[in-house]
Amino acid sequence: MTSLNVWDIHGGIHPPECKELSNRTPIQRPPLPARLVVPLVQHLGAPAEPCVTLGERVLKGQKIAEAAGFVSAPVHAPTSGTVSFIGPQPYPHVSGMLSAAVVIDSDGQDEWIELQPQPDYRAAQPDQLLEQIRQAGISGLGGAGFPTAVKLNGPPTREIRALIINGTECEPYITADDRLMREKANELVAGIEILVHLIQPKQVLIGIEDNKPEAIEAVRTAVGERGFLVKVFPTKYPSGGEKQLIQILTGEEVPSGGLPADIGMLCQNVGTCVAIHDAVLLGKPLISRVTTLTGEALARPMNVEALIGTPVADLLEFAGLDPARVNRLIMGGPMMGYTLPSMDVPLIKTTNCLLASTLSELPPPPPALPCIRCxxxxxxxxxxxxxxxxxxxxxxxxxxxxxxxxxxxxxxxxxxxxxxxxxxxxxxxxxxxxxxxxxxxxxxxxxxxxxxxxxxxxxxxxxxxxxxxxxxxxxxxxxAKAKAAQAETSSVPNQDDPVARVQAQKAGLSEQQKKLKIEASMAQVALKKAEKQLAMHATPELEAQVNELRTAAANAQKALDEAAGPADASPTAPPVNDEAAKKAKIEAAMLRAQVRKLEKLDARDADQDAELSRLQAQLTEAE
Ligand code: SF4
Ligand code: SF4
Structure with a gap:
């Protein structure tokens, strides 16, 4: 289906197109190079990490470097051969820098690994399909080389309303997409169908500038009755910019600083769609691409399907480079490309054109003058x-x-x-x-x-x-708690140790109790003495005295018991330490010895008797 309903963009220019130089012949296949230099960075994001070793034989399509992160892409061997070097190699950059690469010496057999195509991809889960695209190492072939699987794996909250297929190729000289659309329109449409299955857009818009009538016709035929809209619009540079193309095809503008996905759009280049077809339906990873070889310094400008890693010098030689005529070698187009300081660099996934221009063709610009604010x-x-x-x-x-x-x-x-x-x-x-x-x-x-x-x-x-x-x-x-617990344990008197018990009891007596106890002890001593005398000389006076003393001793004991109060109301004995117990024992022993000494005397005078009574009372108290 074709639609003429398109919008214009602000600005733009119409430089000489110079496309006829290279778009007249079919895509060629250059000879297999003897050596391929495959850089590990051919995409936006983290460099891939080599997964082969020096001297290892690799097959065509075999993975030689793994993606190293979410925004990264694996790299594959473009032909069969031997890994002869892994390390820094010349890289296609304006600075002439080196970059890590895997170098493969071709064995000339171009022997493929076993391919795993997925013709019934519609039965596969979207994740599986996405993984197949990721593992094929596909990155955007029309622009900066953003890994395609990452671009397709947007947040689920962002619904993609329109899938935009970019067949604009607006830059002068470049005709790779033009020839690709002419010659691989069926593969392009099959690739678009895979994308449709993956992201389920409401609309598919294929944008092609009107300077590619053959490509438009080929794509229109391949689309057939499918609901994809082929939109043809006037040629103007730079209509192929993502944001510009979206505006031309839909009239909608991507906000400043935003992405197409912010307004429900997803853009894919036609070359990327063909690579997706190859990856899913043929099982082939991205190891080659269509590149324009052009410029007046070439005898045979053309488009080639070249293996990634092919030396630029080999390709230019294939196109009939006249070294004497070349003035400036550009990777990309004359507007957005950059000058290569050397031909000793490889073709990479984002190389859409090699322009070998003569001095008259692209003369150096005149010296810059001040801005005139025109x-x-x-x-x-x-x-x-x-x-x-x-x-x-x-x-x-x-x-x-x-x-x-x-x-x-x-x-x-x-x-x-x-x-x-x-x-x-x-x-x-x-x-x-x-x-x-x-x-x-x-x-x-x-x-x-x-x-x-x-x-x-x-x-x-x-x-x-x-x-x-x-x-x-x-x-x-x-x-502190442990110490307190220990102190508490040691403060409980040992019930088997009478001295400790007595000391504890003694320490717990009040002054009044002590006095009563002494009186009770003295009454007992006096009673015992009177009873002894009564036993020796039984007289009525002595008997009366003994009775009196008994009563006095009983009263004294009663007074002491009352002062002590009920047993369970006794105050808790304060802690008695070992030293105090020892001291009490010694005192008791000394008292006992003195008492025995006085008791052994055959005849004691009154003073000695009084002394004995006092000591006995003290001993009783101590015990
Ligand atoms: S280079 Fe930048 S500033 Fe200049 S015209 Fe293009 S978009 Fe505008
Ligand atoms: S002279 Fe100044 S205002 Fe005029 S085009 Fe150049 S930069 Fe722009």
Whole structure:
């Protein structure tokens, strides 16, 4: 189904397309390279981690590096051969940097691993299907290389209303998607059906610029009676930006700083859809891609389906590079691509074009002049930004102003620089400013992280100190309790030790009780003495005296008993320690000895008798 119902975007430019250079011949297959350099970073996110060893034989399609995190993608061997090196290798970047890679020496057999296609994918659970796409190492083939499985695995709360298929390919020179749509339209539609099964959108919109009539026809035919809408719109650069394409096809705008998913949209490039078809229906991981080889320095510009890791020099040679004519080698297109400092780099998953241009074809820009505030750049900006303001803020490193003027909505399309009469390389300023801001934010995040770690550590130490103090207090309390319990135990008199018992009892007597006790003892002694004399000389006087003494002794004992009160009301004996008990024992023994000595005398005078009575009373008390 075809729809002409499209919207226009702000700005945009119409640079020479130069697409006819490469779009006239079918996609070619270059010869198998002798050596492939497969970088571990070909996607946005964490680099993959090698899972093969040096000298190991690998088969075509075998996984050679695992995804290292959620936002990451595995990497596979593009052909069969031997792992000859794992480590830093030249990487396609403007800086000429090195990056970790697995190098495979081809054995020329191009022998596949056993493939596991899933033709009945509709019976599979969405998670299973997503995992198959993840394991195939697919990352966006039209842009920055965001891992496709991550993009498809949005929060369940975000319902995707429209699946947008990007067949725009708006940048000059590049025709890889054009040829892919012409030659692999059925695979493209099959890939879209897998996506539809996965995310169940209400609408599928396929956007193609009107400068690709053959591709439009091929896709329209492949879509057939399906409900996918093929939307054709006028060619204008940069209609292929995600946000711009959504606006062109739906009239809706993705908010500043937001994502298409925020308004229920999901964008996928046509090449990515074909890769999804290959992964699910053929079981093949992403090990090759269609790339445009173009520029006037090539004798045979064309599109190739090249293995990932193929040296750029090999590809350019295949396309008939004239080294004498090439002035600038660009990876990508002339608007958004970057100059390669060397041909000694491999093709990676995001390489959609290699442009070998001559001096006359892409002459160097004239020296930049001061801004004349003509406003042409703002007119051309598809993101409705103010490029001249951004330029001034970038010059002054006014980061807050740059953010306030939505620098990060800039898609670095270069339309502003293209129209600038002062030839100011505006995009370079924006890229540098974005880099500075990101770096600063990373530093701030790091500092914030360190601060949080420091505060957490302080808090941990404080809590540990508190715990230590609490433990110390608890130990002290336990020790005090144990001591008290021990003291209590030792304060209970030993019932088998009469001295301790007496001492305890003695210690518990009041002054009055002590006096009564002495009187009772003396009365007893006097009674015993009188009874003795009565036994020897029985006279009525002595008998009367004995009776009197008996009564007196009984009264004294009674008075003592009454003073002591009921047995259970006795005050608790105070603690008696061992030393006191010993002392009491010694005193009692000495009294006993003195009493015996006086008792042994045959004839005692009155003083000796009185002394004996006193000692006996004391002994009784002591015992
Ligand atoms: S187009 Fe160039 S000269 Fe004109 S306002 Fe923008 S930056 Fe300044
Ligand atoms: S490079 Fe950025 S500022 Fe310039 S036109 Fe493109 S989006 Fe606008």
């Amino acid at each position: 406003g042409e750049c703002a007119e051309a900006c598809p993101a409705s930004l103010l490029p001249q303001q951004l330029h001034f803020f970038a010059l002054g490193q006014e980061h807050e102003q740059l953010k306030a003027y939505n620098l990060f909505d800039c898609i670095e399309c270069g339309a502003c620089a293209y129209v600038c009469p002062s030839s100011i390389p505006l995009v370079q300023y924006y890229r540098a400013a974005k880099g500075e801001i990101r770096e600063l934010e990373q530093k701030q995040q790091k500092a914030e992280h360190s601060k949080q770690r420091f505060e957490l550590r302080q808090e941990r130490l404080r809590r540990a100190e508190e715990q230590k103090e609490a433990d110390r207090k608890a130990r002290a309390e336990r020790a």
